[in-house]
Amino acid sequence: MKVEKTTTNYVSSNGVKAPRVRRTPSFKGSPVQQVATEAVKAAEKFDMEKTILNLLPAKKAFEIMDKFKAFQGEAGGILITALGTGIVAPIVIGTNPLVKAKPGATEEEKQEVKNKKWYTAWRQPISAILAIFFQLGAQKPIDKVLDKVYNDPKYSQYVDLYKDQSAVRGESYVKKLVKADMDKKSMRKSTLFDYIKDYKGAKARNKKYNEAFKEAVANAMNSDIEKVAQTIRQEGVIKVGERVIDNPTLAELLNRTIDDSLAVARKLRINEKSLAHYTNKAELLMMNEERIREVFKNVPQDSASLETYLKKALANEQNKEVQEIINDVLKKPKDMRLSRIERTLERIDYIADMCGGKGKYTPDKYLQAMSERNGVLDNIITKLNLNKIKDLKNVTKEQIQDAISQFIKNSTFDKNNELYNSILHDTQAFDCVKKMEDGKLVNPLEEKVYKDIAKAYKKFVSNNYKAVNQLTKVMVGVGITLPITCTALNIIYPRFMALVFPEMSGIKKSPKVEEGGAK
Amino acid sequence: MNVGIVDSAMTATAKTLGAFSKWKPVRALGKQFDKDLGTALAWTTVGSIVAKDGVGCAMYVYQSKHNKEIPDDRRRFVTATDLTNGVLMIVAQIALYMGMRKFSEPIFNKVFKKSFNDETMRNIVSIVRKLQKSMGVDPSRKIEIIDKINKLRQNGLDIFKFVLDLAAATIVAKRIVVPFVAIPLASRLEKKMLADEMKAKGLTPAEDENKGDKSTPSMTGKVEEKVAKVEEGKNLDTGSTNLLSKYKN
Numbered sequence: 001m002k003v004e005k006t007t008t009n010y011v012s013s014n015g016v017k018a019p020r021v022r023r024t025p026s027f028k029g030s031p032v033q034q035v036a037t038e039a040v041k042a043a044e045k046f047d048m049e050k051t052i053l054n055l056l057p058a059k060k061a062f063e064i065m066d067k068f069k070a071f072q073g074e075a076g077g078i079l080i081t082a083l084g085t086g087i088v089a090p091i092v093i094g095t096n097p098l099v100k101a102k103p104g105a106t107e108e109e110k111q112e113v114k115n116k117k118w119y120t121a122w123r124q125p126i127s128a129i130l131a132i133f134f135q136l137g138a139q140k141p142i143d144k145v146l147d148k149v150y151n152d153p154k155y156s157q158y159v160d161l162y163k164d165q166s167a168v169r170g171e172s173y174v175k176k177l178v179k180a181d182m183d184k185k186s187m188r189k190s191t192l193f194d195y196i197k198d199y200k201g202a203k204a205r206n207k208k209y210n211e212a213f214k215e216a217v218a219n220a221m222n223s224d225i226e227k228v229a230q231t232i233r234q235e236g237v238i239k240v241g242e243r244v245i246d247n248p249t250l251a252e253l254l255n256r257t258i259d260d261s262l263a264v265a266r267k268l269r270i271n272e273k274s275l276a277h278y279t280n281k282a283e284l285l286m287m288n289e290e291r292i293r294e295v296f297k298n299v300p301q302d303s304a305s306l307e308t309y310l311k312k313a314l315a316n317e318q319n320k321e322v323q324e325i326i327n328d329v330l331k332k333p334k335d336m337r338l339s340r341i342e343r344t345l346e347r348i349d350y351i352a353d354m355c356g357g358k359g360k361y362t363p364d365k366y367l368q369a370m371s372e373r374n375g376v377l378d379n380i381i382t383k384l385n386l387n388k389i390k391d392l393k394n395v396t397k398e399q400i401q402d403a404i405s406q407f408i409k410n411s412t413f414d415k416n417n418e419l420y421n422s423i424l425h426d427t428q429a430f431d432c433v434k435k436m437e438d439g440k441l442v443n444p445l446e447e448k449v450y451k452d453i454a455k456a457y458k459k460f461v462s463n464n465y466k467a468v469n470q471l472t473k474v475m476v477g478v479g480i481t482l483p484i485t486c487t488a489l490n491i492i493y494p495r496f497m498a499l500v501f502p503e504m505s506g507i508k509k510s511p512k513v514e515e516g517g518a519k
Numbered sequence: 520m521n522v523g524i525v526d527s528a529m530t531a532t533a534k535t536l537g538a539f540s541k542w543k544p545v546r547a548l549g550k551q552f553d554k555d556l557g558t559a560l561a562w563t564t565v566g567s568i569v570a571k572d573g574v575g576c577a578m579y580v581y582q583s584k585h586n587k588e589i590p591d592d593r594r595r596f597v598t599a600t601d602l603t604n605g606v607l608m609i610v611a612q613i614a615l616y617m618g619m620r621k622f623s624e625p626i627f628n629k630v631f632k633k634s635f636n637d638e639t640m641r642n643i644v645s646i647v648r649k650l651q652k653s654m655g656v657d658p659s660r661k662i663e664i665i666d667k668i669n670k671l672r673q674n675g676l677d678i679f680k681f682v683l684d685l686a687a688a689t690i691v692a693k694r695i696v697v698p699f700v701a702i703p704l705a706s707r708l709e710k711k712m713l714a715d716e717m718k719a720k721g722l723t724p725a726e727d728e729n730k731g732d733k734s735t736p737s738m739t740g741k742v743e744e745k746v747a748k749v750e751e752g753k754n755l756d757t758g759s760t761n762l763l764s765k766y767k768n
Contacts, residue, residue: 046650046651046654046656048647048659048664048667049667049670049671051646051647051650052643052647052664052667052668052671053671055642055643055646055647056634056639056643056671057633057634057639058630058631058633058634061631061675062634062671062675065674065675065678065679066674066675066678068678068682069674069678072557072560072677072678072681073560073563073564074563074564074567076564076681076682076685077564077565077567077568077685077689080682080685080686080689080690081568081685081689081693083686083690084686084689084690084693084694085694088690088694088695089694089698092694092695092698092699093698096698096699096702098699098702098703099702145532146536148529149529149532149533149536149537155529155530155532155533156533158530158533158534158536158537159533159536159537159540159541160537160540160541160545160546160549162546162549163540163549264662267662267666268662332642332645333642335646336642336645336646336649339645339646339648339649340645343645425660426657426659426660426663427660427662427663428663460553463549463552463553463556464549464552464553466552466556466560467545467548467549467551467552467553467559467563468536468539468540468545468548468549470552470560470563470564471545471548471563472536472539473567474563474566474567474570477567477571478567478570478571478574482571482574482575486575486578
């Protein structure tokens with residue numbers, strides 16, 4: 001596969017146009033392309049979600065919440081209920097002031113009531129432990145059976161088409177397959193014994209295993225998406241084994257994909273409130289352009305010197321508006337001040353560009369340029385809305401294919417059109433980059449759109465499967481594990497109390513009870 | 520051979536589950552899950568808890584009502600408590616769950632205000648772009664970074680809401696509110712049941728001998744004394760763990 005060199009103009013902070021490496025690189029081997037390849041490698045390494053998570057002030061809380069995500073559903077319900085039953089309920093029952101001895105009761109009678117309350121209270125933690133053991137313990141086997149039935153085409157042919165995950169297998173099922181495959185290849189995780197024998201080696205081996213596992217899972221899941229995307233592209237349908245997803249559902253999935261692009265276009269549009277903010281900000285920057293450039297020229301790169309420099313500049317500055325801008329920078333955390341300065345200079349260049357070049361800024365021109373931007377986006381929004389299939393019931397395969405082609409066309413822009421480029425560049429929903437594939441110039445957006453429809457299908461099937469998964473667990477819980485838990489409680493609770501708290505159970509006082517035993 | 524049996528069992532399971540998955544209500548639930556996964560998951564989970572409480576309540580009420588080993592006067596209270604507890608648990612859990620759903624998002628916003636205010640968002644955008652530049656990566660558009668922040672926020676909110684709404688229902692409502700309300704209510708219900716029984720027998724309910732004493736009869740030991748006289752010497756322990764069946768001792 002050959003990929004054409006792709007660069008676009010990028011206005012750097014100092015106003016000089018520099019070649020800007022785009023996301024789709026060339027692999028021809030020239031120095032520029034080498035940089036591009038490295039950029040792609042770096043982009044692959046750059047995990048934006050992880051970076052953002054690390055930057056959140058409440059990072060720890062979000063990490064904990066993320067770990068609980070796996071329990072969202074029946075398992076979470078069981079855990080939270082068990083928490084209430086095991087910890088809160090005994091305290092409330094044992095200390096309930098409404099349950100008290102009669103007025104003027106003897107010490108013995110008072111003790112008897114107290115014993116009864118705590119006897120009853122102890123039932124709760126035992127009940128919670130049993131609920132976790134039986135009800136939570138049942139979740140994994142249920143998932144195992146459901147995963148097999150709803151993912152393995154041999155069995156999934158019997159289930160509802162919208163819940164058949166065999167074409168886009170679920171993560172837990174793929175993980176199981178990958179693990180089995182790695183076991184076959186004698187690839188395994190380090191054991192405790194390995195760690196004792198050679199800690200570093202075992203740790204390195206585990207890391208290697210985890211990386212290989214993660215990669216294999218991602219590859220398998222991507223391959224599913226690619227296969228579905230390919231079938232939609234070539235045959236205009238989604239095939240699930242011998243069955244085919246109906247046209248109205250496929251059309252609905254296309255509409256959802258279009259909605260995602262529409263959301264991006266709407267976010268790019270500048271609303272009335274922001275328009276006033278941007279206009280004021282532009283006025284402030286452009287009226288003081290020369291002075292700002294002078295102050296921010298050759299600023300020190302290390303944060304300590306930069307702070308001294310900015311404070312000195314602020315003290316010496318006579319212009320109140322420039323003072324405001326310097327203050328804005330100083331308000332930022334130390335390690336972000338430099339990028340704030342760069343961003344301010346970029347903004348000045350950007351505003352100038354919008355008005356037709358350096359020195360051509362006027363508030364009217366800027367407002368007009370903003371309106372023009374909004375006009376372009378309004379146009380795209382209208383076209384995309386028209387792309388959506390309205391009559392879902394009677395839609396044909398050809399109509400869907402036609403709508404997909406139109407959608408791709410309306411999401412692609414001419415990279416030579418500066419206005420469109422400045423608005424839509426680097427948005428994943430819209431693209432202008434062409435690449436060479438088998439001697440033909442192709443639009444990678446085409447591939448992306450089909451993949452997005454496949455991803456929408458995966459989400460659709462996965463959500464439908466989650467419904468049946470949850471319902472099955474509820475039914476098993478109510479019909480099977482709850483009676484088992486109750487029966488186990490009936491057997492264990494009196495025996496436990498008689499063994500651990502004989503006095504509370506009244507055994508010492510009534511030996512006959514002991515004789516009868518706890519049945 | 521074994522493989523054949525397992526395979527046949529799996530096929531039979533798949534056919535049964537398949538029929539279940541095609542059932543209209545299951546399809547309708549699938550639509551709801553597709554529409555709003557977080558809400559559907561939360562509602563089905565609370566539905567499961569309520570269903571379990573309903574089944575538990577029905578079992579306890581049936582057991583206590585038909586347990587001839589519990590003396591008549593005690594059986595009324597035991598049945599009344601089981602019924603009041605069950606009904607209150609269901610009503611209180613649904614009410615508090617629905618109530619908390621309105622408050623959990625504002626609580627989340629208040630707790631995590633610092634993580635998602637304009638200033639933090641701007642700072643995150645700047646740092647991400649700066650990091651990308653330092654790695655030789657094209658800096659992402661602001662909307663892309665904001666989208667990722669919002670996605671992270673939404674994931675956190677979904678889990679926070681799930682835990683808080685369920686905790687309000689199963690911990691606060693079921694374990695704190697209900698136990699305090701159930702006992703006095705059960706006493707009232709017991710009196711009503713006694714009055715109904717007397718009326719059915721053509722008798723007038725006796726004057727309350729313990730006027731002014733607000734304690735629950737079974738807990739104060741008054742009934743207990745009477746029972747002790749009637750059932751003296753008889754071992755009444757059936758081993759049942761039904762909460763109030765212990766009163767018969």
